[in-house]
Amino acid sequence: MVLKTELCRFSGAKIYPGKGIRFIRSDSQVFLFSNSKCKSYFHNRLKPAKLAWTAMYRKQHKKDIHAEAAKKRRRTTKRPYSRSIVGASLEVIQKKRAEKPEVRDAAREAALR
Amino acid sequence: MGSVGNNLYGGINSSAETVTRPSHCDAISQQIRTFIQMRTNLKVVDNSGAKRVMCIQSLRGKKGARLGDMIIGSVKEAQPRGKVKKGDVVYGVVVRAAMKKGRSDGSEVQFDDNAIVIVNNKGELIGTRVFGPVPHELRKKKHLKILALAEHIV
Numbered sequence: 226m227v228l229k230t231e232l233c234r235f236s237g238a239k240i241y242p243g244k245g246i247r248f249i250r251s252d253s254q255v256f257l258f259s260n261s262k263c264k265s266y267f268h269n270r271l272k273p274a275k276l277a278w279t280a281m282y283r284k285q286h287k288k289d290i291h292a293e294a295a296k297k298r299r300r301t302t303k304r305p306y307s308r309s310i311v312g313a314s315l316e317v318i319q320k321k322r323a324e325k326p327e328v329r330d331a332a333r334e335a336a337l338r
Numbered sequence: 339m340g341s342v343g344n345n346l347y348g349g350i351n352s353s354a355e356t357v358t359r360p361s362h363c364d365a366i367s368q369q370i371r372t373f374i375q376m377r378t379n380l381k382v383v384d385n386s387g388a389k390r391v392m393c394i395q396s397l398r399g400k401k402g403a404r405l406g407d408m409i410i411g412s413v414k415e416a417q418p419r420g421k422v423k424k425g426d427v428v429y430g431v432v433v434r435a436a437m438k439k440g441r442s443d444g445s446e447v448q449f450d451d452n453a454i455v456i457v458n459n460k461g462e463l464i465g466t467r468v469f470g471p472v473p474h475e476l477r478k479k480k481h482l483k484i485l486a487l488a489e490h491i492v
Binding site: 244251 | 434438441444445446447448449450451470471473489490492
């Protein structure tokens with residue numbers, strides 16, 4: 226969809242094109258309201274953080290935040306990634322990794338003696 | 339003077355109504371803003387020297403002027419050394435109106451106050467600076483000089 230929805234400055238609701246009131250204060254600050262209800266509250270100097278239906282209130286009182294947080298935690302687990310380093314090329318590392326434990330123990334005993 | 343008298347009657351009928359909200363809400367009442375008509379006090383937002391102008395005639399619209407229209411006004415308050423003096427009759431272009439103006443995309447714009455910029459009867463600016471925000475409705479009305487000098491176009 227190509228239309229751009231703006232957000233109401235008071236309630237946080239989406240303002241579709243054709244709706245809404247734009248109030249420009251004398252200090253050149255622009256306020257977008259989704260309807261005359263929000264505009265009326267704004268002019269009566271009510272705080273959106275005190276009205277339970279606004280987005281600001283919901284954010285402040287942490288409503289519906291668990292669903293959002295759970296969605297974000299689905300990160301992929303790390304896969305073991307092999308790289309060659311100085312001193313041991315990739316084949317050497319892979320061979321050493323694939324050794325059986327008995328073979329490794331025997332090699333360790335031989336080195337000790 | 340007949341047309342002036344008619345304007346006056348028209349003005350009284352559509353004067354600004356005060357709608358008071360119920361007392362539990364707040365003490366501040368909200369006004370339904372209407373047109374700029376005779377006796378409307380307007381702020382002057384350029385450096386022509388005038389401070390306040392009272393509208394004596396709206397040059398467009400039977401009920402009054404809106405955003406972007408021209409009016410004729412009488413200077414009520416002026417700075418001591420300016421291009422216009424108190425008592426001058428001047429033309430002005432409304433650059434900010436407290437009445438909502440519809441935009442082509444369907445939204446509405448509304449400013450905090452009523453303000454004009456003083457022009458001559460051809461539409462050329464008298465001042466050299468414009469203060470405060472101006473709407474881009476002026477572009478359609480061909481007041482490009484005002485837009486050029488404005489510090490903030492909305």
